[in-house]
Amino acid sequence: MCSETTSTYSSKDAVICRGVGKTWAAGTKRAHEALRDIDLDVKPGEFVVLLGPSGCGKSTLLYLIAGLEDATGGQIWSFRDRVEAPSPDRSLIFQETSLFPWLTVWQNVSFGLSLRGAPESERRAIAAEALQRVGLSAAMDKRPDELSGGMRQRVAVARALAMRPKVLLMDEPFAALDVQTRARMQDFLLDVWRDSGASILFVTHHIDEAVALADRVVVFTSRPGRIKTIVPIDMARPRNLFSPEAEALRIQLTELLRDEVDRAFAEQEAFGATA
Amino acid sequence: MALAEAGGIKPAGASASGWSFPVMMGRLVDRSVVWRALEKLFWTCLSVGMFAGIWELFWWFGWADAKLLPPPHVFVGSVVDQAKFFNTATRWSIGTAMNSGPTPFEAVLITLGATTGRVFSGLLIASVLAIGMGVLIRYFLLMDRMVLPTITLLSPVSPIAWLPVAIFLFGIGNAPAIFMVVIALFFHMVLATINQIDNVSPNFINVARTMGATKRQIYGRVIVPAILPGMLAVLRLNLFGAWMVVLIAESTGVGYGMGQVIMLARNTFNPSLVFFCIFLIGLLGFVFDWLLRQAQRRILYWLPDATEKLRVL
Ligand SMILES: Nc1ncnc2c1ncn2[C@@H]1O[C@H](COP(=O)(O)OP(=O)(O)O)[C@@H](O)[C@H]1O
Numbered sequence: 233m234c235s236e237t238t239s240t241y242s243s244k245d246a247v248i249c250r251g252v253g254k255t256w257a258a259g260t261k262r263a264h265e266a267l268r269d270i271d272l273d274v275k276p277g278e279f280v281v282l283l284g285p286s287g288c289g290k291s292t293l294l295y296l297i298a299g300l301e302d303a304t305g306g307q308i309w310s311f312r313d314r315v316e317a318p319s320p321d322r323s324l325i326f327q328e329t330s331l332f333p334w335l336t337v338w339q340n341v342s343f344g345l346s347l348r349g350a351p352e353s354e355r356r357a358i359a360a361e362a363l364q365r366v367g368l369s370a371a372m373d374k375r376p377d378e379l380s381g382g383m384r385q386r387v388a389v390a391r392a393l394a395m396r397p398k399v400l401l402m403d404e405p406f407a408a409l410d411v412q413t414r415a416r417m418q419d420f421l422l423d424v425w426r427d428s429g430a431s432i433l434f435v436t437h438h439i440d441e442a443v444a445l446a447d448r449v450v451v452f453t454s455r456p457g458r459i460k461t462i463v464p465i466d467m468a469r470p471r472n473l474f475s476p477e478a479e480a481l482r483i484q485l486t487e488l489l490r491d492e493v494d495r496a497f498a499e500q501e502a503f504g505a506t507a
Numbered sequence: 508m509a510l511a512e513a514g515g516i517k518p519a520g521a522s523a524s525g526w527s528f529p530v531m532m533g534r535l536v537d538r539s540v541v542w543r544a545l546e547k548l549f550w551t552c553l554s555v556g557m558f559a560g561i562w563e564l565f566w567w568f569g570w571a572d573a574k575l576l577p578p579p580h581v582f583v584g585s586v587v588d589q590a591k592f593f594n595t596a597t598r599w600s601i602g603t604a605m606n607s608g609p610t611p612f613e614a615v616l617i618t619l620g621a622t623t624g625r626v627f628s629g630l631l632i633a634s635v636l637a638i639g640m641g642v643l644i645r646y647f648l649l650m651d652r653m654v655l656p657t658i659t660l661l662s663p664v665s666p667i668a669w670l671p672v673a674i675f676l677f678g679i680g681n682a683p684a685i686f687m688v689v690i691a692l693f694f695h696m697v698l699a700t701i702n703q704i705d706n707v708s709p710n711f712i713n714v715a716r717t718m719g720a721t722k723r724q725i726y727g728r729v730i731v732p733a734i735l736p737g738m739l740a741v742l743r744l745n746l747f748g749a750w751m752v753v754l755i756a757e758s759t760g761v762g763y764g765m766g767q768v769i770m771l772a773r774n775t776f777n778p779s780l781v782f783f784c785i786f787l788i789g790l791l792g793f794v795f796d797w798l799l800r801q802a803q804r805r806i807l808y809w810l811p812d813a814t815e816k817l818r819v820l
Pocket residue numbers: 256257266284285286287288289290291292293455
């Protein structure tokens with residue numbers, strides 16, 4: 233698909249993965265390969281959903297793109313720069329709440345600014361703006377444990393937005409929420425995405441979520457994770473998730489996933505037999 | 508204050524301290540807090556009372572020899588008698604009259620104060636040193652390699668083994684007693700600190716890293732606040748350890764202190780005095796544990812109250 237091996241990259245794409253692989257604990261007895269040969273381009277402002285059975289390396293890929301872990305193969309680029317370390321340009325949002333419980337909501341949101349020594353008035357102003365964008369202005373001075381799960385994830389989104397990232401990496405951010413809250417959060421996220429103009433890489437194992445959100449769905453194989461196929465979704469937004477088109481997509485994705493889940497199960501059984 | 512403003516009434520003479528009339532009413536109406544405190548006190552008294560009662564019964568039936576195991580009403584009742592052994596006056600020095608110096612009651616307070624002071628100085632020094640050392644060990648790989656093996660090696664050594672060292676190094680006085688408390692707690696608290704650091708949620712650290720935090724900022728702004736709750740729990744557990752060690756240290760002659768009184772009681776075969784001392788130490792330990800718990804609730808305002816969790820079972 234690509235033959236570039238140069239060390240500079242001219243494409244302005246938000247994220248470029250070339251032959252990316254990750255083997256955890258490489259070189260030891262416990263080494264295991266989580267990702268193999270990932271080639272992926274994410275355009276600026278694009279919404280890409282990563283879909284795959286659990287344990288296939290979706291989180292691992294986000295960590296690599298965030299720069300929190302080093303790839304053991306291939307290269308990752310973001311806006312012409314090689315990814316070698318974390319950067320405020322690429323914010324990561326986790327499944328479990330990762331708000332600091334010892335800080336108030338606004339202090340959490342402006343944590344990144346405080347690291348740079350921004351004065352309190354500026355931090356408060358930027359936090360207020362970010363919280364307004366997620367509809368939580370009233371929670372400014374609350375503490376995280378006073379908020380519901382959905383509100384906490386919105387604060388986490390506000391915290392990421394306050395850094396004005398070019399890429400938002402989201403690792404099953406709504407998985408712990410109930411179905412109704414999750415549907416609302418998806419609408420909310422689409423609004424935020426449109427306003428911010430950032431690219432989003434969104435991990436999920438929910439097919440409905442992929443259909444509701446994605447410009448493109450990247451389907452992974454089971455471990456070691458490889459890209460099985462990429463399914464573009466060109467339904468207009470706001471999407472009618474009960475349309476025949478959406479239904480067809482759900483069936484297509486379900487089938488793609490089922491093969492992989494079956495394979496993962498077979499592998500686990502074989503593992504159990506030899507262990 | 509918020510309540511006072513909302514109420515809008517400020518009666519004449521309302522003090523500047525914030526205890527204006529509506530606030531006081533608010534506090535009084537919120538009886539549940541007072542009620543729960545009273546309830547807790549009731550159960551504490553009942554618990555101690557039952558223990559004392561059983562002891563008294565044993566004495567009543569003649570199963571416990573009053574000379575060896577004097578029941579509570581005997582050793583608490585002879586307070587005035589016992590207090591004279593809390594001898595803090597330097598009567599042996601020249602020019603001091605035999606009956607000068609503090610009254611027995613003052614002497615008890617001075618003795619308790621001295622021991623408490625040693626416990627707290629030791630605890631404070633040990634926790635500052637241990638948390639600092641634990642953080643340094645995790646921060647610098649070289650510290651880990653150079654220092655951690657020695658600390659792990661020394662941590663199982665009983666404080667009693669350090670007693671001669673304390674005397675060689677510091678002679679007699681406050682210093683060896685405080686040194687004993689510090690040395691007894693330091694190694695465990697270093698290991699506890701390291702354990703706490705290793706258990707900080709990686710998500711917290713990763714969030715800080717993606718926002719561009721330096722290593723120093725990650726330690727100062729994330730790891731230290733994150734381990735604080737655990738460290739306060741460690742501190743509370745070690746408070747009791749400090750009380751145990753200080754008695755050993757004091758029994759070797761540091762001037763005056765609870766340990767010395769117990770030693771005196773042993774040498775003069777005075778069970779009443781022993782139990783009176785145990786009673787005082789228990790009381791103090793209880794009070795200070797309560798104080799530390801209050802401090803914990805103030806400092807760690809973000810932690811929910813966990814004591815209710817098992818109540819439903
Ligand atoms: N920090 C880590 N160290 C070692 N192995 C890991 C680590 N994180 C994930 N793995 C392993 O990598 C594989 C992929 O995990 P992950 O990326 O979390 O999958 P997913 O997010 O798709 O469920 C799993 O086998 C997991 O055990």
